[in-house]
Amino acid sequence: MRSKSYGEKASLGLKLGAIGTLLFLHVPLLIIFLYSFTTDETTYSFPLPGLTTKWFGVALHRTDLWEALKLSLQVASLATIAALILGTLAAAAVYRSNFFGRDAISFLLVLPIALPGIVTGIALRSAIGTLEIPFSFWTIIIGHATFCVVVVYNNVLARFRRMQSSQIEASMDLGANSFQTFRYIVLPNIATALLAGGMLAFALSFDEVIVTTFTAGQQSTLPIWIFSQLVRPRDRPVTNVVATIVILITFLPIFFAQKISAESSDTEGESK
Amino acid sequence: MNRLSTYFYKRPFMVTMLLLSVPMLYMLVVYLGSLFALLLNSFYYLEEFTGLVVKQFTLGTYAQLLKPSNLGIFGRTAGMAMAVTITDAVIAFPLAYYIAKFASRRLRTYLYIAVTLPLWSSYLVRVYAWKLILSKEGILSWFVNLFHLNPLLDGLLSLPGIGGSSLSLSPIGMFIAFCYIWLPYMIVPIQTALERVPKSLLEASSDLGAKPSQTFRNVILPLAFPGVVAGSIFTFSLTLGDFIVPQSLGNSRFFIGQAVYSHQGTSGNIPLAAAFTMGPVIIMVIYLLAARRLGAFDAL
Numbered sequence: 223m224r225s226k227s228y229g230e231k232a233s234l235g236l237k238l239g240a241i242g243t244l245l246f247l248h249v250p251l252l253i254i255f256l257y258s259f260t261t262d263e264t265t266y267s268f269p270l271p272g273l274t275t276k277w278f279g280v281a282l283h284r285t286d287l288w289e290a291l292k293l294s295l296q297v298a299s300l301a302t303i304a305a306l307i308l309g310t311l312a313a314a315a316v317y318r319s320n321f322f323g324r325d326a327i328s329f330l331l332v333l334p335i336a337l338p339g340i341v342t343g344i345a346l347r348s349a350i351g352t353l354e355i356p357f358s359f360w361t362i363i364i365g366h367a368t369f370c371v372v373v374v375y376n377n378v379l380a381r382f383r384r385m386q387s388s389q390i391e392a393s394m395d396l397g398a399n400s401f402q403t404f405r406y407i408v409l410p411n412i413a414t415a416l417l418a419g420g421m422l423a424f425a426l427s428f429d430e431v432i433v434t435t436f437t438a439g440q441q442s443t444l445p446i447w448i449f450s451q452l453v454r455p456r457d458r459p460v461t462n463v464v465a466t467i468v469i470l471i472t473f474l475p476i477f478f479a480q481k482i483s484a485e486s487s488d489t490e491g492e493s494k
Numbered sequence: 495m496n497r498l499s500t501y502f503y504k505r506p507f508m509v510t511m512l513l514l515s516v517p518m519l520y521m522l523v524v525y526l527g528s529l530f531a532l533l534l535n536s537f538y539y540l541e542e543f544t545g546l547v548v549k550q551f552t553l554g555t556y557a558q559l560l561k562p563s564n565l566g567i568f569g570r571t572a573g574m575a576m577a578v579t580i581t582d583a584v585i586a587f588p589l590a591y592y593i594a595k596f597a598s599r600r601l602r603t604y605l606y607i608a609v610t611l612p613l614w615s616s617y618l619v620r621v622y623a624w625k626l627i628l629s630k631e632g633i634l635s636w637f638v639n640l641f642h643l644n645p646l647l648d649g650l651l652s653l654p655g656i657g658g659s660s661l662s663l664s665p666i667g668m669f670i671a672f673c674y675i676w677l678p679y680m681i682v683p684i685q686t687a688l689e690r691v692p693k694s695l696l697e698a699s700s701d702l703g704a705k706p707s708q709t710f711r712n713v714i715l716p717l718a719f720p721g722v723v724a725g726s727i728f729t730f731s732l733t734l735g736d737f738i739v740p741q742s743l744g745n746s747r748f749f750i751g752q753a754v755y756s757h758q759g760t761s762g763n764i765p766l767a768a769a770f771t772m773g774p775v776i777i778m779v780i781y782l783l784a785a786r787r788l789g790a791f792d793a794l
Contacts, residue, residue: 232596239588244605246585247612247677250623253633257626266626268633308517315513318506327514330521336727337778338735340751341532341771342525348764349524349531368525371517399499425614431738435755448618452625452742462626465619472615480607480614 251469258462266458277459281467284460287447294444297359298427301366305423306416308367309374317382334369342368343436350437357439365437366430370423377419377483381412414482421479425472444468529775536768540761547765555765559773564753568773571750574665575733578672579680579726585673586680586725587718593681594688606685613678621742624671628662628743635661658745667743672733679728687721688714723788727781734774750774 232240261272281287312331316324334342346365350357389411393403431445438446444464451461502509539552558564593605612620627634638647651657651664658664691714699709737751748756750770758767 232592236588236592236596240592243585243589243677243681244608246674247609250620250627250674251616253626254619254623265631266629267631268636308520311513312517315510315517318513319510327518330526331517334525336731336782338731338751338771338774340735340737340754341775342528344754344758344764344767344771345525345528345532347758348535348768349528351764352531352535364524368521371521399496400502401495401499422614429615429617431618432736432751436758445618448622449738449742452618452622452738455625461622465616465622468619469616473611476611476614477607480610481603484603484606 254462254465254469258459258466260459260462263459277463281460281463286442287444287460287464290442290444290447293359293441294428297362297366297443298424300363301370301427302420302424304363304367305370305374306420309371309419309423310378310412310416312371313375313378313382317379331372331375335372339369339430339432340436343433346433347436357437359441361437361439362434362441362443365433366427369430369433370427373423373426374416374419377415377422378412380483381415385411418479418482421475422483425476425479428472532768532771535764536772538765540763540765545762547762555769556772558766559769564770567748567750567753570747571734572777574669574672574749575730577669578676578733579729581669581673582677582680582729583684583722583725586677586684590681590684590718590721591688591714594685594691606682609678609681609685612675613682617675618738620675621671621738624667624674625662625742628660628667628670630660630662632662662743663745665744665747668739671739671743672736675739676729676732679732680722680725683724684718684721687718687724691717720788723785727778727785730781731774731778734777 256270257266258277259273259275260267260270261274262270309331312327316327342365346361346368350361355361385408389407390403393407394400398406429445431443431449434443434446435449442450448461448464448468451457455461535547536555537551537553538547538549539555540546541548559568589605589609593602593609597605626632629635635647638644647661650666651659651661656665656669658666661667661670695713695717696709699713700706704712735751737749737755740749740752741755750773754767754770757763757770
């Protein structure tokens, strides 16, 4: 006897569960948007006592915020460049050959994000302290680069695996040398993977706070500024505005980066 | 140029090693070197009168971890990490299952992005959102009032150990925020694992007479398990090491992350902070090795 065929359509319960989880993931962010227009200066009262846009103006004139934003952008840019170089080199090496240490390399690269951020943070702090290097802009970047490498590495390696090696062979057969092949065949092939990996690394660095608190000296990145407000709220309305702006500026780059990697992993799945 | 190219072409192993040298040098020196410095520091100790770190081998710093208050910190943090991991696995499953097995291709891409978007951005902002939601005068209290559920909330908050004066100052509030923040890390690996389950397997199960619930229990769940383990690596590890959520939403009882943060910060006691971190490091290394055995890395 044949029982009812399995899983043609999602059951109502499953749909509701899925929708519930999606709402749980995104509704809290909408609440922040709402709060950035509140007239309430001292508490988080709901319903909002009134609506105003004046906090956007106030935030605009806060120099401490601009300083923090500038530092965050500088750090994220340099950490991303470092991650792009290191991650691509590692991905190329791992893709090229099947040597003994492949798994170990992936493991080593993934470790900074698999171990709690506090481990990376305090480890770097004790190393920097032991070597008596002063904490600075550069120590923040060194810290960020360690956990950004893996993002670029994963994206580029996935793309390498999808690339037809016959293209490289054809290029070489037609007389191009290794450098020309890299320039005209490999680079265009991995360009969007670099873009996606780079944008994600940038976002990761721009948002990072745990490692940063350990590797920064007196500098304050934007996440550190927000964290100080979380612990001791002094400028609630301005924090609401900053939170809203952070969501808005990170949304688009990450959306596109994710779209690129989602699409390339989709086609990868098909070819298998 | 051509000569150089030929030279390299004939020595593929050398090229691989050259490519590898820079990233490996960086990771070995900066990252593993730092971990080593951390280990080293955990064997030093802080001279209490001078407040200076004495670079002399001792196990005394580790012995301090065995004080009841410190063991309490480990227990509390590990308990929270476990509760968060289990809850996230339960909440993540329906959405992961839906994306993997029922969504159209187009919808799948967008749902995937909707899930992963929070992974990359606004971690602090998302913690902040819960500070707004859970505060005493905030939106959740308003809803609780609306539905006359106050006695329930008060009862929950009066529970010893997990209660507090308001949701935003209690372990319950931290638990909610942790579940929220790490949820995407659970959804993605479960979805990946489920996508690899061939439809024919499910059809075979039902052809052989299994009810949908039996197929779910005996076929889908075991095959999704590596994904759950992979996700739990993140939820568990991230909860173990976080100090942002406890600092922002918790009460005065410390978690591992806070202990590390405060020991290295105010008192400059890096040895004790380092010894504290060895806890999560050891837990996570064992966890990672076990997860590898269970095939969780394929689902990452």
